[in-house]
Amino acid sequence: MKLNLRRLPEYLVIWVPLLLAAGQIVTFALWTTWISFTSATLMPSGDWVGLKNYTNVLATRNWKIAFDNLLIFGFGFVVLTALTGLFLAILLDQRIRGENVLRSIFLYPLALSFVVTGTAWSWLLNPGMGVQKLVNDLGWTGFRFDWLVDRDMAIWTIVIAGIWQSSGFAMALFLAGLRSVEPDLVKAAQIDGAGPFRLYTRVILPSLWPIVIAVMVILIQTAIRTFDLVRALTGGGPGIATQLPALVVYDFMFQRGQLGRGSAAAVLMLLTLAAVLLPYGIWKYVQRRRAANA
């Protein structure tokens, strides 16, 4: 391959930061993996202990609860956020007046950090001062909405706050997708006599698949690394009922002073993430090959 010297600045600008960033990520991932096999406690050094940290982490109630919660939260957050976003996008897609204002309103929560979201919802959802108290004070004294302090339902309060924060983002992507559907296709369907419902289910939504997948992948990786939202909303409680893997990692590493175990938990998280992202990567690759061959 002939190196075009005139394009050298471009190569430098793109490749140097990219390699540095990639090198940093890979180096630290490998380092963390190495530490996860050692007896490191307060300092990142120690003797080789094999899989001991892993068996130890996997045996703790904290990790088990965190992983169950990840499944519930991941499923609830991803599916419901995507559905809410899609619903909002379809409504906005009706060429209504004030679309820009509404779009800004729905997108606005994204501008807030998860910490702010969590804190605000912890007040709203607190039975003693939030929604429940408001409804009770209005006269419906039997009304109960105490999920925040109910250890079985508390994880769903995090889902609610997560949906509120992220559905605007899903909406924006879906709306862009809806707008990019071939107008001719829509016209043709309308001429053939398709009603609005059939138009969406049969024509428009099927052409949205790539965006659905992209939204899902972004939401899933958000779900897996969720930390600040839980920290602000429930603090992992009641008890340890709303632990998530990221909290467990932080807890082991910095609060318990067990770097080895924390690293093992971090590697387990990385594996979970890989389990989601690898199939997506393969799917993308296959798609591209198909497109190239077609």
Next chain:
Amino acid sequence: MQKIRRRSVLAGAAGMLAMPKLGRAQAAKPRLTAISQWSAGSDGAAISALGKKFEERGGIWQHSPVPGFTTEMMNKLRAQILSGDPPACSQLKGPEIAAWSKIAPTVNLDAIVAAAGYEKVVAPDLARLHKPGGKWAALPLQIYRTNTLFVSKRGLDRAKADKLPTTWAEFNTLADKMQASGMKYPISNGGSRADDGQKFEACLAGISPAAYRAAIMNLDAKALKGPEMLAAFVQLRKIANWMDPNTAAQPYAVHLPKLIAGEMGMMIQGGWAQGVLLNAGFKLDDFIIAPGPTDNGKPVFILNADAFIFWQRKEADLQEGQKLMAELVMQPAIQTMYSQITGSIPVRTDVDLSGPGWSDGQREAAKTLKDAVAANQVVLSLAHNMAQENGMTAAMIDVLTEYVKDRTITPEKAVTRLTEAVEGAR
């Protein structure tokens, strides 16, 4: 490597330039680099006052507070140790002193401590924590009692009671009475992990300080399954049922107005709550401070203490600064000044608290400490990281906080889970 060599060359060059001043530098002016999390409120005020005293004695005070959680202060400490540049002294407490003293060399304070005759005025269990390997490496700064009972004056009137509970049985009777008077939640509590752990330690130590020492401080496998543990979990369940379940992750302070108004009756909390109450505008005669219930008739003191650990430095001025700092924090006058600002009690058991500037609560706590030392009933707080290293503490508190929040866990099951958690974290 390259970098370090260059730096030492630069330092050497700077040293050459400073040559003429060397004569003065040898009489090293004491300088102290310190890190702590105390930046604001009464904690910040107290450490600033200590810094003033340090400067009055001709020292250079270089305190870098790391506000926020203790873990953030520890991360900074870890980074400084890793880069070979530890502060001359840093905040650290409990068994973490021993754990951290293994990763970097600390100063041997034995001579200074002996010269001040300090050891005989410090509770023995507390002294032990600051002597990893038998040598003084850290010095405690102030003490708090975690099993302090705060009783609402109006709550007491409302229940038509006049006697403060001294045993758990009396405590339970009073709580029942308060509830019968229409108080929905007689016990005020926060929702944090430490709050839940603190209720448990108050139960167990009140039932049997000996069992507390064996099970919680020494992790004796038999004591962990002992009848006192079961009794403590039974008592903890009673307390949990009297608490407002709508507390979520909020701090205990959110309930203080209700406690003072008599909508709640009692609170088991650390001595620091007194400062919080007064800062919130309540008066000393709105509430009564009493020792936590104890079943064997002798006072029990669950101890929490803040401390400074001293890291080895080669610089003459820093070494002088460490000496001066150690000397200062052992002085009765300095401890008086510090505790009067924060609401704690002095580490020394020989400080006179009869003067103005002390509250009845502080006087009572200091007297209880002295009596508890005499009765050998001072124990170290689990919930505030004094009894075990952080890893073990967190594993145990997991069980305790889950138990408080989940009524379906039986006391028997809690005992089993605690034993398992201890085994898992060993």
